[in-house]
Amino acid sequence: xxxxxxxxxxxxxxxxxxxxxxxxxxxxxxxxxxxxxxxxxxxxxxxxxxxxxxxxxxxxxxxxxxxxxxxxxxxxxxxxxxxxxxxxxxxxxxxxxxxxxxxxxxxxxxxxxxxxxxxxxxxxxxxxxxxxxxxxxxxxxxxxxxxxxxxxxxxxxxxxxxxxxxxxxxxxxxxxxxxxxxxxxxxxxxxxxxxxxxxxxxxxxxxxxxxxxxxxxxxxxxxxxxxxxxxxxxxxxxxxxxxxxxxxxxxxxxxxxxxxxxxxxxxxxxxxxxxxxxxxx
Amino acid sequence: xxxxxxxxxxxxxxxxxxxxxxxxxxxxxxxxxxxxxxxxxxxxxxxxxxxxxxxxxxxxxxxxxxxxxxxxxxxxxxxxxxxxxxxxxxxxxxxxxxxxxxxxxxxxxxxxxxxxxxxxxxxxxxxxxxxxxxxxxxxxxxxxxxxxxxxxxxxxxxxxxxxxxxxxxxxxxxxxxxxxxxxxxxxxxxxxxxxxxxxxxxxxxxxxxxxxxxxxxxxxxxxxxxxxxxxxxxxxxxxxxxxxxxxxxxxxxxxxxxxxxxxxxxxxxxxxxxxxxxxxx
Numbered sequence: 001x002x003x004x005x006x007x008x009x010x011x012x013x014x015x016x017x018x019x020x021x022x023x024x025x026x027x028x029x030x031x032x033x034x035x036x037x038x039x040x041x042x043x044x045x046x047x048x049x050x051x052x053x054x055x056x057x058x059x060x061x062x063x064x065x066x067x068x069x070x071x072x073x074x075x076x077x078x079x080x081x082x083x084x085x086x087x088x089x090x091x092x093x094x095x096x097x098x099x100x101x102x103x104x105x106x107x108x109x110x111x112x113x114x115x116x117x118x119x120x121x122x123x124x125x126x127x128x129x130x131x132x133x134x135x136x137x138x139x140x141x142x143x144x145x146x147x148x149x150x151x152x153x154x155x156x157x158x159x160x161x162x163x164x165x166x167x168x169x170x171x172x173x174x175x176x177x178x179x180x181x182x183x184x185x186x187x188x189x190x191x192x193x194x195x196x197x198x199x200x201x202x203x204x205x206x207x208x209x210x211x212x213x214x215x216x217x218x219x220x221x222x223x224x225x226x227x228x229x230x231x232x233x234x235x236x237x238x239x240x241x242x243x244x245x246x247x248x249x250x251x252x253x254x255x256x257x258x259x260x261x262x263x264x265x266x267x268x269x270x271x272x273x274x275x276x277x278x279x280x281x
Numbered sequence: 282x283x284x285x286x287x288x289x290x291x292x293x294x295x296x297x298x299x300x301x302x303x304x305x306x307x308x309x310x311x312x313x314x315x316x317x318x319x320x321x322x323x324x325x326x327x328x329x330x331x332x333x334x335x336x337x338x339x340x341x342x343x344x345x346x347x348x349x350x351x352x353x354x355x356x357x358x359x360x361x362x363x364x365x366x367x368x369x370x371x372x373x374x375x376x377x378x379x380x381x382x383x384x385x386x387x388x389x390x391x392x393x394x395x396x397x398x399x400x401x402x403x404x405x406x407x408x409x410x411x412x413x414x415x416x417x418x419x420x421x422x423x424x425x426x427x428x429x430x431x432x433x434x435x436x437x438x439x440x441x442x443x444x445x446x447x448x449x450x451x452x453x454x455x456x457x458x459x460x461x462x463x464x465x466x467x468x469x470x471x472x473x474x475x476x477x478x479x480x481x482x483x484x485x486x487x488x489x490x491x492x493x494x495x496x497x498x499x500x501x502x503x504x505x506x507x508x509x510x511x512x513x514x515x516x517x518x519x520x521x522x523x524x525x526x527x528x529x530x531x532x533x534x535x536x537x538x539x540x541x542x543x544x545x546x547x548x549x550x551x552x553x554x555x556x557x558x559x560x561x562x
Contacts, residue, residue, distance in 0.1 A: 054519015055482050086482040089489045093532070176486055179460025180493040201336050201367040205457055208370045212461040238335015251374070 008042040009155050011078045012070035013135060015049040017113045018085025019057035020136060022050050025082075028135045031144060032151060040155045045135075046070060049082045056087045064091045064098075067117075071095075071103035078154050081110030081117070083136030084170075089116040092182050096124055103127065109150060110134050111268065112196070115173040116182070122167065122273045123184030131168035131192070131262065132270030142266035153270040164220055168192035168262050168271035171227075175206035178213045184273075187218035192260035192271060193245075194225030200237035203227060204244045211252035221255035226263030289323040290436050292359045293351035294416060296330040298394045299366025300338035301417060303331050306363075309416045312425060313432060321436045326416075327351060330363045337368045345372045345379075348398075352376075352384035359435045362391030362398070364417035365451075370397040373463050377405055384408065388553075390431060391415050393477070393545065396454040397463070403448065403554045404465030412449035412473070412543065413551030423547035434551040445501055449473035449543050449552035452508075456487035459494045465554075468499035473541035473552060474526075475506030481518035484508060485525045492533035502536035507544030 013025070025045040032043050048066035051058030058066070070076050081088075095117070106127040108118060111134065118129035132153060133146035140146065167189045169177075174193065177183045193210075195203055210216050227241040239247065242259075249256035261269040294306070306326040313324050329347035332339030339347070351357050362369075376398070387408040389399060392415065399410035413434060414427035421427065448470045450458075455474065458464045474491070476484055491497050508522040520528065523540075530537040542550040 052516075054517060055485075055514060056519070086486055089486060093493070176456060176490045178490075179464070179496070180490055181495065182493070183460070204336075205367055205370060209457045209459075209461055212374070212463070214462065215460070233336060235333075236335060238337070 008040050009077045010042040010044065010075060011080050011154050012073070012076040013043065013045045013049055013080045013082050014063070014066045014070055015057035015082035016063050016067055016091050016117055017056065017087035018083055019052050020049050020082045024135065024138065025049060028138055028147060031138065031147060035148060035151065037151060037155050041151055045082070055085070057082070060090050060094070063087060064094045067091060067095055068098045071106060072098075072100045074102045076106070078107040078109065080150070080154065081108070081114040081134055083134050084110070084112030084114055086113050088114050089176065092116060092120045096120065099126055107154065109154060109270070111168070111262070112170050112264065113173060115169045116177060118273065119169065119174070119177050119184050120182035123182060128272050130270055130272040133268050137266065137268070140266050146266040146268055149270060164188070164190050165274040166190045166192060166271050167273045168194070168225070168260070171195040171203060171206045171210070172198060175209050178209060178216070183215060186216065189219050189274075190221055190223060190257060191216070191219045192223045192225050192262050194260070194263045195227045196264035197229045197231060198227070199231040199233045200239070200241065200244065201233055203241055204237070204239070207244055207248040211248040211254060217252055217254060219254060221257040222249050223257045223260035225260040226265060228264050289321050290358045291323040291325065291356060292361050292435050293354070293357040294324065294326045294330055294361045294363050295344070295347045295351055296338035296363035297344050297348055297372050297398055298337065298368035299364055300333050301330050301363045305416065305419065306330060309419055309428060312419060312428060316429060316432065318432060318436050322432055326363070336366070338363070341371050341375070344368060345375045348372060348376055349379045352387060353379070353381045355383045357387070359388040359390065361431070361435065362389070362395040362415055364415050365391070365393030365395055367394050369395050370457065373397060373401045377401065380407055388435065390435060390551070392449070392543070392549065393451050394454060396450045397458060399554065400450065400455070400458050400465050401463035404463060409553055409555075411551055411553040414549050418547065418549070421547050427547040427549055430551060445469070445471050446555040447471045447473060447552050448554045449475070449506070449541070452476040452484060452487045452491070453479060456490050459490060459497070464496060467497065469501050470555075471502055471504060471538060472497070472500045473504045473506050473543050475541070475544045476508045477545035478510045478512060479508070480512040480514045481520065481522065481525065482514055484522055485518070485520070488525055488529040492529040492535055498533055498535060500535060502538035503530050504538045504541035506541040507546060509545050
């Protein structure tokens with residue numbers, strides 16, 4: 001990834017979990033080139049995005065190296081995670097101590113599995129973590145709108161700090177951060193939670209852990225995003241995901257604040273951690 | 282469940298997660314009646330085992346009440362969990378403060394989902410928690426041996442305290458206990474871990490959380506039980522469950538101590554927490 005000099009926002013794409021295809025990267029680049037904001041963004045896919053090592057887009061070392069190199073490179077303004085899958089948590093411990101001052105002033109955008117890195121970075125006060133669409137969302141019906149929203153945020157982002165800061169996570173990924181050294185302090189935050197492809201009993205199980213963790217009980221409240229592609233529960237679970245969220249919030253004494261506009265879909269809002277959700281018009 | 286007076290060990294069966302059928306209870310009773318130890322054990326299925334409320338064997342209140350009533354009843358010597366499924370964690374917070382001195386001298390036997398209760402009880406120093414077969418195991422091929430092993434432990438159990446105490450958990454269930462107030466102190470324990478019906482990426486993800494938790498890093502070592510009915514990983518994960526266990530143990534500086542004889546199968550050993558694994562001959 002050679003750097004060029006321009007006034008545009010340079011965004012480096014790396015894949016901390018699963019790989020993407022070069023064809024998807026080409027489609028994202030072609031889509032971005034046709035946008036009004038095309039000249040404002042300079043998008044570079046790191047070759048590591050296309051690497052393969054079992055489940056992952058390259059070995060742990062390859063993925064960590066790519067992320068660290070783009071994060072630490074002053075020629076890049078932002079890091080965009082290519083897709084979720086699984087693999088981000090494996091990198092956290094190795095990546096954190098390698099990030100320099102440049103990396104600490106950068107924006108990191110992704111969701112789903114990459115929430116493990118976003119949460120850890122937020123906890124370590126490294127740059128701006130933001131929950132929002134990824135390049136892989138171009139594969140969704142209506143995914144162009146999601147990718148446009150992400151790029152617009154990366155170009156124009158930086159919402160003002162807000163008295164009720166937000167954070168957004170995949171439910172399962174947040175559950176697996178709890179109790180590790182990488183769990184950020186979310187006291188006073190509006191915590192937005194979404195999930196995909198889980199049966200309701202697992203959403204309930206993860207909600208139980210999340211709302212029982214003393215650290216989480218200090219959030220300002222919980223908003224439930226979309227739980228999509230729910231896997232059939234045998235027998236019928238007996239509560240909807242909204243009832244599950246209300247149930248655990250009430251038990252924990254956490255205000256339930258209604259629905260959040262996030263999820264594994266094209267409408268997924270950008271939520272910069274510690275700030276207000278990004279309003280894209 | 283009327284109590285009768287005898288010198289046998291009276292075992293109350295309750296279902297903190299999913300329900301069982303009355304037919305299964307009858308089969309377990311008939312099987313137990315034909316054993317050499319039949320006169321040494323007096324097995325009672327609480328009617329709550331057959332209740333139904335969505336996913337669960339009755340509402341949270343019904344399940345908690347049944348567990349508390351049997352646990353607190355001096356006419357019962359042990360509590361045997363009927364099956365796993367999901368639901369134990371929902372009961373922990375409500376049940377713990379209701380247990381009396383009698384409950385604190387009792388043995389609790391189960392595994393899988395019921396590990397949430399076993400772990401919380403162990404953490405609160407309530408009786409003896411033991412990881413081992415449940416009545417539902419009679420449905421497995423060779424399940425008679427598992428049920429016999431469980432009954433023999435309940436009748437003759439009480440292994441001697443050991444300099445290297447053990448604890449055993451389902452990997453996913455332990456991951457969901459971490460960071461909650463119900464996570465027991467496992468410092469110095471040999472921690473045995475098993476799982477069922479998960480793809481390898483989820484086993485890896487949970488292992489990452491478990492071995493990253495500072496509390497877990499103080500265990501004497503980790504032994505890997507059987508990971509059965511592994512769901513296909515797309516793409517191929519690239520590591521076996523043994524390699525996953527070794528990988529995370531090495532990263533965490535936790536000794537990997539080899540395989541443990543536990544799992545969702547008929548051979549599942551009884552592991553009383555804080556003691557040596559039960560040797561059944």
